[in-house]
Amino acid sequence: MSSHNEPLTFEAMIATHKGILYKIARSYSYCDEERRDLIQEITLQLWRSFAQYDPKFKLSTWVYRVALNTAISFLRRDSLRKAHIELTDMSLLTEPVDSANTELMLEVERLLKVLNKYDRALFIMHLDGLDYAQIADVLDISASNVSTKISRIKQRLNTLFIGDDNG
Amino acid sequence: MDNIERMTQAWAQQNEKLEQSIAVSSEALKQVALLKAEKTMGNFLMVNTFTVIVGILMSSFMLHFIVSNMSNINMLLAGAAILIWSCLITMGGIRHLFMQLTLDYSKPVIDVQRQLNKIGLSVLYYLRASLLILPFYFAYIVVGFELFFGVDIVQHGDTNWLISQLVCSVLFAVLAIYLFKQLSPNNVDKPLTKVLLRGCGNQAWRAAQELNELQRYAL
Numbered sequence: 001m002s003s004h005n006e007p008l009t010f011e012a013m014i015a016t017h018k019g020i021l022y023k024i025a026r027s028y029s030y031c032d033e034e035r036r037d038l039i040q041e042i043t044l045q046l047w048r049s050f051a052q053y054d055p056k057f058k059l060s061t062w063v064y065r066v067a068l069n070t071a072i073s074f075l076r077r078d079s080l081r082k083a084h085i086e087l088t089d090m091s092l093l094t095e096p097v098d099s100a101n102t103e104l105m106l107e108v109e110r111l112l113k114v115l116n117k118y119d120r121a122l123f124i125m126h127l128d129g130l131d132y133a134q135i136a137d138v139l140d141i142s143a144s145n146v147s148t149k150i151s152r153i154k155q156r157l158n159t160l161f162i163g164d165d166n167g
Numbered sequence: 168m169d170n171i172e173r174m175t176q177a178w179a180q181q182n183e184k185l186e187q188s189i190a191v192s193s194e195a196l197k198q199v200a201l202l203k204a205e206k207t208m209g210n211f212l213m214v215n216t217f218t219v220i221v222g223i224l225m226s227s228f229m230l231h232f233i234v235s236n237m238s239n240i241n242m243l244l245a246g247a248a249i250l251i252w253s254c255l256i257t258m259g260g261i262r263h264l265f266m267q268l269t270l271d272y273s274k275p276v277i278d279v280q281r282q283l284n285k286i287g288l289s290v291l292y293y294l295r296a297s298l299l300i301l302p303f304y305f306a307y308i309v310v311g312f313e314l315f316f317g318v319d320i321v322q323h324g325d326t327n328w329l330i331s332q333l334v335c336s337v338l339f340a341v342l343a344i345y346l347f348k349q350l351s352p353n354n355v356d357k358p359l360t361k362v363l364l365r366g367c368g369n370q371a372w373r374a375a376q377e378l379n380e381l382q383r384y385a386l
Contacts, residue, residue: 019185049273062273069272069279076283076373104177111174118384121276127178140275141385154171161170 222257287374302340
């Protein structure tokens with residue numbers, strides 16, 4: 001990580017925000033190959049936009065914007081997906097080791113994928129602990145709209161949990 | 168414990184583990200940074216560039232035609248109708264090209280996705296713009312006869328024939344207005360619009376659907 005006196009390098013930025021990349025890629029992909037491809041695509045987009053990064057904005061907000069925009073566009077472009085798989089054979093991020101809550105995490109990811117792509121983006125940021133104003137800033141909707149949407153999503157997810165418990 | 172609470176806790180625990188276990192491959196990062204491939208949206212870039220080039224050529228030609236036929240009011244009006252239409256197409260192409268070239272992924276998600284879907288709908292824009300020339304089809308006949316045969320068809324045409332052209336123009340105007348309204352992305356759920364949009368390609372139909380979804384979402 002760069003100090004306050006040093007300019008932020010692209011590599012340092014990726015290293016600091018690798019978690020965001022990984023979580024968004026997992027939430028917007030449906031298999032390992034797609035996930036690797038999406039991580040590459042987000043990284044490439046971050047690299048393209050990095051020169052225009054304005055330090056007066058919070059870096060994490062900027063990373064969320066680029067990553068979510070890329071992930072949502074990625075879902076739309078079925079045909080173009082394949083072309084990007086060839087970018088590099090190497091994985092940018094190593095896979096995390098298995099954790100005790102893997103099963104629960106798989107369930108969380110399954111439920112996230114039930115949501116539409118914008119609700120999914122919103123709820124990922126909510127789970128990541130961003131406040132309503134920050135989420136509103138990333139998405140460009142009002143904070144009160146964020147609040148309403150979050151309570152609706154929670155209601156929906158709870159229903160799904162209950163449905164699963166009964167099933 | 169509440170289900171959402173469990174979900175939030177699992178997510179937070181995952182965060183900690185991710186921080187510890189994910190490593191960034193510097194080698195792969197360098198490879199990505201070296202890639203300057205601009206593959207995304209290449210097709211739209213091509214369509215819009217082609218439209219702008221054709222539009223500029225056509226506008227220039229029509230301007231030349233008008234200047235050369237300043238003394239003839241029939242040619243002037245017919246040429247002006249086609250010139251306005253070709254300028255409309257050219258401006259649309261330039262606007263779409265500008266949107267594509269200035270697309271900034273670090274702008275808010277709703278803004279960027281709206282812009283991306285509008286670019287995806289550029290084919291629809293051209294189709295709608297093409298409809299506008301339908302009532303002025305007679306302008307093409309007038310200009311065509313002048314260019315190919317050096318004849319002013321309005322002066323030489325039979326009165327009944329000219330009236331029938333006028334009636335056709337009015338009928339085409341009604342049809343063009345109806346189709347123009349139907350082809351709005353807001354009508355994506357209407358059966359006729361669905362058929363017409365799918366005629367422009369599935370991409371346009373999906374873009375129209377998403378644009379509607381976005382509008383509802385941002386409310």
